[in-house]
Amino acid sequence: MSDHPAARSGRDLLGGLYRRPDDSNRHVTVSGQEIPLVATPADVADLDYARDLGDPGQYPYTRGIHADMYRGKLWTMRQFAGFGTAEQTNERYRFLLARGQTGLSVAFDLPTLMGRDSDDPWSAGEVGKCGVAISSLEDMETLFAGIPLADVSTSMTINSPAAIIWAMYIAAAENQGADRAKLRGTLQNDILKEFIAQKEFIFPPVPSLKLVVDTIEFASREMPLFNPISISGYHIREAGSTAVQELAFTLADGFAYVDAAIAAGLDVDEFAPRLSFFFNSHLDLFEEIAKFRAARRIWARHLRERYGARNPRSWLLRFHTQTAGCSLTAQQPQLNVVRTAYQALAGVLGGTQSLHTNSLDEALALPSEEAVEIALRTQQILAHEIGVASTIDPLAGSYFVEKLTTEMEAGAEAYFARIAEVGGVIPALEEGFFQREIADAAHWYQQALERKQRVVVGVNEYVNPDEKQQIPLLRIDKDVARSQERKLAALRARRDEAAVRAALGQIETAARDGANLMPRFLDAVRAYATLGEIVGALKAVYGEYTEPIII
Amino acid sequence: MNDDNDPAWPVELINLNCPNCRCLTSGEREIGLDTALDTLLGTFLSGDRRAAARLISVVENGGPRAEAVLHALYPRLGGAPRVGVTGPPGVGKSTLVDALVRHHRGQGRRVGVVAVDPTSPFTGGAVLGDRVRMSDLATDLGVFIRSMATRGSLGGLARTTKEVVDVLEAFGQEILLIETVGVGQTEMDIASAADTVVVVVSPESGDAIQAMKAGLMEVADLLVVNKADRPGTSQMVRALEADLAMRPAGGWRPPVLVTVASRGEGTDEVAAAVGRHREHLSASGALGERRHARARAEIVAILRDRLWQRVHERLADRLPDWVARVEAGHATPYTAARALLAAFLEDEA
Amino acid sequence: MERGIRVLVAKAGLDGHDRGAKVVARALRDAGMEVIYTGVRQTPEMIAEAAVQEDVDAVGLSVLSGAHMHVFPEVLRQLTARGGGDILLTGGGTIGDEDMAELQALGVGRLFGPGASTREIVDYIRAETARRRAQSETR
Known part of the structure; x- marks a missing residue:
């Protein structure tokens, strides 16, 4: 058995490290991980079913978090959407709900993501461009007009100012008559990955983390059905990381939030069941499936063994998946439908709880309505036509997939050790550890493309020389900024200025005292203080962050 | 403007065949360059930042044109303070420089900053990232920031750096800050380009200091422990003071200061200490010696x-x-x- | 000796997605250029002023937020206002063909969409710098 060539080739795999594919006989994953010609029983000789896999719904949940999985409930089909004004996005939401989408997912524009009002000079050119502009409770009310927030689950992709936007959402729902304890949804609210990858940070890491802990505490006490955080690897991967880096850095962030909440006096079982995750599903089918399976196993083991969580719900890693935006091509964009379908398949075979499929035109612009419909229909085909939703974790026991899963776990553990050596997640991001690892991986990938060691159909091979861009692109109305400015001016003229000032003063005081800010944010948004004003009050206390430069 | 009667502006110099340095001697091409340089110098004198930037490039690129420029600018140099800031990577040098720039701007001084980063010995390329910290100073017309690559130090980093600083001083910058990474030879270079050298470390710099003690510590006129909100600060201060105590008595004793430059804490004290060092240099005659x-x-x-x-x-x-x-x-x-x-x-x- | 090429690589506006900017910065450095990297969150004024002070041959902007029709013309205007109208302004991002054509008509250089190779970008900046230098010498 040990003489089998495949058994030998398995030994030189390095978990977590990508390699320069300088030998053309080597096959590597999209992450640069070398893979064998064939896997054999020797590759899984150490695997113990009860210890390492467990039945679906059983510790360590490698096979899935539910015993009935998609037969009990299909994954949530959740298309991320938002552009222009709150009115325009509200229309798109109604369209998606009418087409059978089962949850909402809000994309905010950059000024909102950066805590700036639409009329801030920094917002010039960006208002409503890559998401919807929300500067006040008034905009939030418009965004969900006619959509009963008591009945839908809403995911909001917002980070630095997440707590404030959440306060606006809660206030808007309560104004509709909804009970806050019944609201369902997910706040992305993962500031650590912003420092690591997406760079939409405002305040320095320590107060940023404190804001996250405030929301976790608030959710665990008052909003039991809401996920206050979606710990995200998606953006880490989009920034160019490998699969193992995505897995390791995301889980390391997750542990950092657990540590911070525990340090703030919360019991792990009080909040851990509400932590959720968000991963990327990239091109390499088996590597991605292994990543999802390893993620569940690692989280369960650490929560149970390291943090001593007693509630089995604390051990569960629930996650949303989005197909890889960075894998989409501007060339022959119709092919993106195919890429996305395979990536979605990996998500489903990996046991995702919800899924976003990218639209074919997203390398060029925000998706058009037609493109979004195809993306959503892709998920419906997966769910209903090709039979992959019926049997749980069908790849379990595959020599290759189990081997990859084990290596994913080992690679992630190796990174946890390196992060601990640097002193933890915050020191590591302040000194650029993650950024350097990701930049190196992105550079390697670019090189592999340019040397044609990786083929991208329609881009570096099989190019259509006569190609002309012909798909219709969504154009964002140029008047969005002006209409937002007018609305904000009217709001500022109409509201009770003294109440706004008082609420902002309260925020500053609470920020200095270290009190939980959620109640203060709720007061301020109800007084129609704007997002920019509230963030301004926090900046006065916390300051702003500048990152180290890592090329 | 380019006024030939201005005694501070010896334009004739650049049109002369200078026998001593063999620049601008012959050939149509070089004469042609003279005219271009002449125009550029004139624009420079009128306060044009683009012209200043171009003259810096000329000086950086060396050769006869560089010599001509330095000739022309030499009479305009007065002795504006030149402060070097160096230290191991990652200790927050740029952040400290940023805070010092703000300090001087607050007092109405025009500031010039030269940030030096290493050139890759393999490709000849470089990534210069020091503007990042100072990004919001980018539009302050009283600040001129220039990034420089070491370029394999042909002719010596110290000389090129000093010459770039010369151009900035001639442009009217009243205080000059030079930032370099202290990882070997560069700290010696900075010592010869600056009047006052600030060596920055962080509480985590122990190993780095051990490795470069000989060079880095000896050039220091001022020691700053930045990121002083981190554990290990007081140990680092004690270690540095113990090290300084070994130096021979008399003369200037470098103070050890602590800062959290990212929050502006302690940076005014650094500026004040730089000022005291300068007074010491003048009073003791050491400035003359250094120059x-x-x-x-x-x-x-x-x-x-x-x-x-x-x-x-x-x-x-x-x-x-x-x-x-x-x-x-x-x-x-x-x-x-x-x-x-x-x-x-x-x-x- | 041939003067080295200096390029300013910047992320304009609020967008923090810096993968493309960093990959390009690294490729330009590896091609022997001096790259001034400004990091994320730069206004057009900051970019233009830095480009002038650094005496760069080219400015490369990465814009993925959809704000390109605002950012490129504004940087061009600010460069010109500072006497840097001769500096090559190029860049890339998620920019459709129509918008690229419109920006080029304004005087922006070639723009690179997703899938462009760094080799193309390096070659373009080299060729364009050489062309512009030759032009300014004959002037």
Whole structure:
């Protein structure tokens, strides 16, 4: 058995490290991980079913978090959407709900993501461009007009100012008559990955983390059905990381939030069941499936063994998946439908709880309505036509997939050790550890493309020389900024200025005292203080962050 | 404007064939360049930042045009304070420089910053990222920031850095800050380009300091422990003070200061200490000594360059032969050098 | 000796997605250029002023937020206002063909969409710098 060539080739795999594919006989994953010609029983000789896999719904949940999985409930089909004004996005939401989408997912524009009002000079050119502009409770009310927030689950992709936007959402729902304890949804609210990858940070890491802990505490006490955080690897991967880096850095962030909440006096079982995750599903089918399976196993083991969580719900890693935006091509964009379908398949075979499929035109612009419909229909085909939703974790026991899963776990553990050596997640991001690892991986990938060691159909091979861009692109109305400015001016003229000032003063005081800010944010948004004003009050206390430069 | 009657502006210099440095001697091409340079210098004097930036490039690129520019600007140099900031990577040098710039701007001074980053020895390229910290100063017209790559230090980093600073001073910047990474030779270079050298470390710099103690610590006129909100600060301060106590008594004793530059804490004290050091230099006559030593070092460096260039031109053909002989064991490197030098002197004569 | 090429690589506006900017910065450095990297969150004024002070041959902007029709013309205007109208302004991002054509008509250089190779970008900046230098010498 040990003489089998495949058994030998398995030994030189390095978990977590990508390699320069300088030998053309080597096959590597999209992450640069070398893979064998064939896997054999020797590759899984150490695997113990009860210890390492467990039945679906059983510790360590490698096979899935539910015993009935998609037969009990299909994954949530959740298309991320938002552009222009709150009115325009509200229309798109109604369209998606009418087409059978089962949850909402809000994309905010950059000024909102950066805590700036639409009329801030920094917002010039960006208002409503890559998401919807929300500067006040008034905009939030418009965004969900006619959509009963008591009945839908809403995911909001917002980070630095997440707590404030959440306060606006809660206030808007309560104004509709909804009970806050019944609201369902997910706040992305993962500031650590912003420092690591997406760079939409405002305040320095320590107060940023404190804001996250405030929301976790608030959710665990008052909003039991809401996920206050979606710990995200998606953006880490989009920034160019490998699969193992995505897995390791995301889980390391997750542990950092657990540590911070525990340090703030919360019991792990009080909040851990509400932590959720968000991963990327990239091109390499088996590597991605292994990543999802390893993620569940690692989280369960650490929560149970390291943090001593007693509630089995604390051990569960629930996650949303989005197909890889960075894998989409501007060339022959119709092919993106195919890429996305395979990536979605990996998500489903990996046991995702919800899924976003990218639209074919997203390398060029925000998706058009037609493109979004195809993306959503892709998920419906997966769910209903090709039979992959019926049997749980069908790849379990595959020599290759189990081997990859084990290596994913080992690679992630190796990174946890390196992060601990640097002193933890915050020191590591302040000194650029993650950024350097990701930049190196992105550079390697670019090189592999340019040397044609990786083929991208329609881009570096099989190019259509006569190609002309012909798909219709969504154009964002140029008047969005002006209409937002007018609305904000009217709001500022109409509201009770003294109440706004008082609420902002309260925020500053609470920020200095270290009190939980959620109640203060709720007061301020109800007084129609704007997002920019509230963030301004926090900046006065916390300051702003500048990152180290890592090329 | 470019006024030929302005005594501070010896335009005629650049149009002269300068016998001493052999610049601008002959050839139509060089005459053509003169006209262009002349115009550029005029625009520079009117306060045009683009012209200043171009003159810096001319100086950085060396050669006869650089010499012409330095000739022209020399009379405009007054002795504005030059402060070097150096230290191991990642200790927050740029953040401290940023805070010092703000301090001086608050007092209404025009500031020039030269940030030096290493050039890759393999590709000749460089990534210069020091503007990042100072990004919101980018639109302050009283601040001029220039990033420089070491470019393999042909002719010496110290000299090029000093010359770039000269251009900034001639442009009217009243205080000059020079930032370099202290990872070897560069800290010695900065010492010769600055009047006051601030060495920055962080509480985590222990190993780095051990490794570069000889160079980095000896050039320090001021020691700053930045990121002083981190554990290990007081130990670092004590270690530095213990180290300083070993120095011979008398003269300037470098103070050890603590800062959290990202929050502006302690940075005014650093600026004040730099000021005190400068007063000390003037009062004790050490400033004169430093500038004297610098002038001497500059001349020696230029001489060494010129001589080497000349030697190289003459002997380039004969060098491979001697290399082969040494390689084969038929001669020692000393014999080879002696023979080559003799040949050179003979040629020159 | 041929003067080295200096390029300013910047992320304009609020967008923090810096993968493309960093990959390009690294490729330009590896091609022997001096790259001044400004990091994320730069206004057009900051970019233009830095480009002038650094005496760069080219400015490369990465814009993925959809704000390109605002950012490129504004940087061009600010460069010109500072006497840097001769500096090559190039860049890339998620920019459709129509918008690229419109920006080029304004005087922006070539723009690179997703899938462009760094080799193309390096070659373009080299060629364009050489062309512009030759032009300014004959002027």
